[in-house]
Amino acid sequence: MNDALDVAVRLVIVFGLFLVLPLVVGQTEHKVMAHMQGRLGPMYAGGFHGWAQLVADGVKFAQKEDVVPKDADRRVFQLAPAVALLPYLLVLLAIPIGPGEGAVGQVIDAGIFFVLAVMGVGVLGSLMAGWASANKFSLLGGLRTAAQLLAYELPMLLAAASVAMAAGTVSLPGILNAFEWWWLPWQIVGAIVFFVAGLAELQRPPFDMPVADSEIIFGAYTEYTGLRFALFLLAEYAGIVVLCGLTTVLFLGGWHGPFGGDGLGWVWTLLKTAVLAFVVIWLRVTYPRLREDQLQKLAWTTLVPLALAQIALTGIVKVAIQ
Amino acid sequence: MREPTVVAADAADYFQTYSVVGVLAVVGVLFVAVAFTANRLLRPVVPTPEKLLTYECGVDPVGEGWAHTQVRYYVYAFLYVIFAVDSIFLFPWATVFAAPGYGATTLVEMFVFLGFLAVGLLYAYKKGVLTWT
Numbered sequence: 001m002n003d004a005l006d007v008a009v010r011l012v013i014v015f016g017l018f019l020v021l022p023l024v025v026g027q028t029e030h031k032v033m034a035h036m037q038g039r040l041g042p043m044y045a046g047g048f049h050g051w052a053q054l055v056a057d058g059v060k061f062a063q064k065e066d067v068v069p070k071d072a073d074r075r076v077f078q079l080a081p082a083v084a085l086l087p088y089l090l091v092l093l094a095i096p097i098g099p100g101e102g103a104v105g106q107v108i109d110a111g112i113f114f115v116l117a118v119m120g121v122g123v124l125g126s127l128m129a130g131w132a133s134a135n136k137f138s139l140l141g142g143l144r145t146a147a148q149l150l151a152y153e154l155p156m157l158l159a160a161a162s163v164a165m166a167a168g169t170v171s172l173p174g175i176l177n178a179f180e181w182w183w184l185p186w187q188i189v190g191a192i193v194f195f196v197a198g199l200a201e202l203q204r205p206p207f208d209m210p211v212a213d214s215e216i217i218f219g220a221y222t223e224y225t226g227l228r229f230a231l232f233l234l235a236e237y238a239g240i241v242v243l244c245g246l247t248t249v250l251f252l253g254g255w256h257g258p259f260g261g262d263g264l265g266w267v268w269t270l271l272k273t274a275v276l277a278f279v280v281i282w283l284r285v286t287y288p289r290l291r292e293d294q295l296q297k298l299a300w301t302t303l304v305p306l307a308l309a310q311i312a313l314t315g316i317v318k319v320a321i322q
Numbered sequence: 323m324r325e326p327t328v329v330a331a332d333a334a335d336y337f338q339t340y341s342v343v344g345v346l347a348v349v350g351v352l353f354v355a356v357a358f359t360a361n362r363l364l365r366p367v368v369p370t371p372e373k374l375l376t377y378e379c380g381v382d383p384v385g386e387g388w389a390h391t392q393v394r395y396y397v398y399a400f401l402y403v404i405f406a407v408d409s410i411f412l413f414p415w416a417t418v419f420a421a422p423g424y425g426a427t428t429l430v431e432m433f434v435f436l437g438f439l440a441v442g443l444l445y446a447y448k449k450g451v452l453t454w455t
Binding site: 011062065066067068069070072081085086090093105107108109113131133134135137139140143150151153154161164165168169170217223231292296300301304311312315316319322 | 339342347349350351353354357358361362364366367368369371373374375376378379383386388389391393395398399401402406409410412413416417420426428429432433436439440443447453
């Protein structure tokens with residue numbers, strides 16, 4: 001009975017974080033972008049600096065009419081947002097935020113493997129939306145999403161494999177237990193490759209060609225309104241949380257910190273994740289959009305060779321210190 | 323050989339782990355279902371033919387949405403499938419390659435593996451496959 005209660009508490013916490021953290025990132029994005037561009041951002045809702053803006057947005061989305069175009073493939077169109085969103089919830093379960101079994105939703109032995117596999121499912125949501133909308137812009141967006149998938153998935157996989165080699169395990173808590181501070185410089189190339197590939201997976205600027213608003217309206221999400229559109233947005237921000245959390249755990253040592261001890265481990269994890277999320281927003285404000293073929297070129301001629309080089313380096317160092 | 327009881331405990335652990343994942347998936351599905359149902363109760367439903375029309379920058383849509391397009395990246399798709407299938411095998415290998423008794427041998431193997439991937443990539447590059455057509 002206690003076991004069941006324990007599992008229930010963990011699931012509630014994971015689910016709560018899944019609902020709260022993306023909103024925090026979203027609100028931060030409003031404000032950070034506003035300050036970087038010399039404007040105010042939302043100031044009205046909630047009184048103090050527009051803190052309730054996303055709540056207001058949520059209320060609006062929940063009451064908005066849900067339009068399914070006459071020509072669309074109805075069932076697939078309606079299911080697509082759920083397919084895009086739920087994988088990130090499952091990934092969140094496997095990310096450890098502190099030392100010990102108490103600070104991770106569920107220890108999964110196949111950690112990295114599970115996480116990468118499940119994250120891959122999320123893209124299906126965009127593809128389903130792009131195809132089912134029966135809209136030319138949506139179709140183009142879907143095709144771009146597919147092209148993007150071909151570019152980022154491989155470097156991401158290779159960079160993650162490098163960490164698995166360094167730690168000698170694919171379990172996420174196992175990797176953190178094996179972590180030493182000098183892994184930072186050792187795995188830095190892999191970290192950058194992983195993070196950039198992750199940005200491409202999330203379709204965040206500078207890799208937002210699948211939703212490029214000035215070219216193809218809003219890509220696969222053009223026909224969506226109301227709650228289903230909101231779920232796609234939530235998926236994007238949940239994706240940021242998951243990507244930053246994974247980069248933290250795999251490459252930045254997760255709950256390890258220069259001081260504070262094990263008790264404050266979760267603070268370090270959240271801090272590093274927050275800094276990375278800030279970088280994601282910063283990149284959005286800073287860089288213009290790449291073209292789809294430029295992403296392919298970047299991935300196949302830069303990211304993949306870099307990831308292979310990182311694997312070679314990891315292998316040599318690991319065997320040398322053995 | 324491991325004791326049968328240990329194996330049984332491992333199996334129980336394994337199923338327990340993934341049943342938690344399964345329960346969370348169910349929670350997620352319930353969340354979406356509740357959200358959609360609540361949305362159904364809250365929203366207005368006033369469809370008009372214009373509203374249900376495919377959106378195409380405000381003018382009436384021309385032809386149908388499932389249009390013929392040239393998929394320009396299918397060579398990338400081949401490359402990707404080949405490489406991705408290869409690199410999956412890195413993970414099981416990664417967990418044991420530095421274990422005592424392997425060391426140099428597995429390292430040489432790794433370079434053979436990386437060599438294959440690199441030559442493949444170089445070949446694709448030389449053939450001009452990696453430029454958008």
